[in-house]
Amino acid sequence: MSTSPAAVESYWMPFTSNRDFKERPRIITGAEGHYYHTEDGRRLYDAFSGLWTCGLGHCHPRIVEAVQKQVATLDYSLGFQAGSDKAFELAERVTSIAPEGFTKLFFTNSGSESADTSLKIALGYHRARGEGHRTRLIGREKGYHGVNFGGMSVGGMTPNRKAFGASLLPCVDHLRHTWNLEHNAFSRGQPEWGAHLADDLERLAVLHDGGNIAAVIVEPVSGSSGILPPPVGYLERLREICDKYGILLIFDEVITAFGRIGEGFGAQRFGVMPDIINMAKGLTNGVIPMGAVMVRDEIYQAFMQGPKQAIELFHGYTYSGHPVAAAAGIAALDAYVEEETFAQSRALEKHFENELHSLADHPLVSDVRNFGLMGGIDLVPRPDAIGARGLEVHKKCFWDEDIVVRNGGDILQFSPFLNSRPEDITMTFEKVRKVLDSID
Numbered sequence: 001m002s003t004s005p006a007a008v009e010s011y012w013m014p015f016t017s018n019r020d021f022k023e024r025p026r027i028i029t030g031a032e033g034h035y036y037h038t039e040d041g042r043r044l045y046d047a048f049s050g051l052w053t054c055g056l057g058h059c060h061p062r063i064v065e066a067v068q069k070q071v072a073t074l075d076y077s078l079g080f081q082a083g084s085d086k087a088f089e090l091a092e093r094v095t096s097i098a099p100e101g102f103t104k105l106f107f108t109n110s111g112s113e114s115a116d117t118s119l120k121i122a123l124g125y126h127r128a129r130g131e132g133h134r135t136r137l138i139g140r141e142k143g144y145h146g147v148n149f150g151g152m153s154v155g156g157m158t159p160n161r162k163a164f165g166a167s168l169l170p171c172v173d174h175l176r177h178t179w180n181l182e183h184n185a186f187s188r189g190q191p192e193w194g195a196h197l198a199d200d201l202e203r204l205a206v207l208h209d210g211g212n213i214a215a216v217i218v219e220p221v222s223g224s225s226g227i228l229p230p231p232v233g234y235l236e237r238l239r240e241i242c243d244k245y246g247i248l249l250i251f252d253e254v255i256t257a258f259g260r261i262g263e264g265f266g267a268q269r270f271g272v273m274p275d276i277i278n279m280a281k282g283l284t285n286g287v288i289p290m291g292a293v294m295v296r297d298e299i300y301q302a303f304m305q306g307p308k309q310a311i312e313l314f315h316g317y318t319y320s321g322h323p324v325a326a327a328a329g330i331a332a333l334d335a336y337v338e339e340e341t342f343a344q345s346r347a348l349e350k351h352f353e354n355e356l357h358s359l360a361d362h363p364l365v366s367d368v369r370n371f372g373l374m375g376g377i378d379l380v381p382r383p384d385a386i387g388a389r390g391l392e393v394h395k396k397c398f399w400d401e402d403i404v405v406r407n408g409g410d411i412l413q414f415s416p417f418l419n420s421r422p423e424d425i426t427m428t429f430e431k432v433r434k435v436l437d438s439i440d
């Protein structure tokens with residue numbers, strides 16, 4: 001049975017051109033492995049593995065079984081002053097694969113909540129140590145930390161900010177982004193140029209007095225703004241400046257954690273250790289919404305003061321550590337380990353990079369970037385119709401080529417499964433080329 005026009009009209013879709021969509025809705029009704037099923041009975045290859053979420057593939061049997069079992073055993077448990085066994089188990093499992101020193105995990109339900117939680121933890125940490133004057137937060141242009149007020153304020157994707165006027169957090173500054181066509185166009189992996197852009201943090205520390213800055217938050221590789229890998233030496237430089245001024249470094253690893261860039265965490269891949277790591281998406285393979293914020297031990301310990309009966313952090317969500325989400329997370333971690341997913345992902349990187357960059361010669365392409373299994377292709381925008389070309393590629397891929405390709409405006413984004421078949425990666429870019437050849 002197809003979705004009724006009334007149903008289509010009732011749903012206000014997120015990050016979607018609703019009026020355009022509703023003229024010919026793209027409705028997905030099922031999934032297995034690397035494919036979606038559509039309402040009109042087709043099977044579509046998913047070249048974005050969900051929304052950077054489902055690296056292991058859809059409906060992974062191990063996760064399906066764990067969720068089914070859990071929902072029939074403990075559907076929900078309060079998480080304040082008592083908690084489900086599964087939440088504790090997952091916290092231990094995640095910290096066991098984390099970089100050294102990360103010992104505590106706080107559960108949220110999404111990447112946006114992880115962003116706001118991490119900023120609040122940073123502010124609370126300084127205050128607990130008697131440095132409550134550290135209130136300034138630093139983000140980066142083109143950064144994406146979700147859509148809640150904290151994440152939106154430190155984020156730097158202009159359309160996500162400007163539509164809401166000035167209703168943003170005060171005391172926020174931004175580093176410049178690292179995207180630069182003159183120096184870095186068509187870079188493969190980390191660009192050589194741009195480490196000096198991290199010195200923006202030093203400038204802000206001098207301007208405001210570094211002692212007033214609480215934290216800087218960056219994605220190790222920017223994802224949603226179009227895949228911007230850090231220039232060689234950039235993250236190292238940020239770490240140095242944070243150390244110099246006592247600023248906490250937050251890595252938003254909502255995309256980069258759990259194998260997307262070939263390691264459990266981007267911090268491990270880059271060998272640069274932040275103080276706080278945010279995650280979501282791959283934590284449960286996208287099966288049940290869940291996020292988390294992981295901190296170094298000393299951050300947690302700073303809160304552990306005052307009378308023992310006192311709540312140390314006045315923060316949390318009804319669904320923090322939800323048992324069904326936690327069960328999905330444990331099963332996802334089991335699969336990552338047993339199927340050696342992170343190594344699989346790493347082994348696919350070169351092939352992915354070569355196939356992605358094979359489109360560099362196309363006349364409609366103005367830049368190509370990649371890191372790990374994250375890839376972006378910039379299309380030349382149509383004059384006076386920004387985003388139209390990207391959306392047309394998405395729609396043609398969906399209707400004519402049976403493949404889901406994500407567009408963020410005129411940037412095509414690729415997030416193949418961590419266990420992709422190499423021939424499917426090749427097929428993806430052959431189909432994208434065919435579509436690009438067919439449009440103006």
Ligand SMILES: Cc1ncc(COP(=O)(O)O)c(C=O)c1O
Nearest residue numbers: 110111112144145146252254255
């Ligand atoms: C780095 C980063 N942070 C935060 C978010 C927001 O996550 P959510 O959509 O789960 O709130 C995203 C989503 O793509 C993200 O990529």
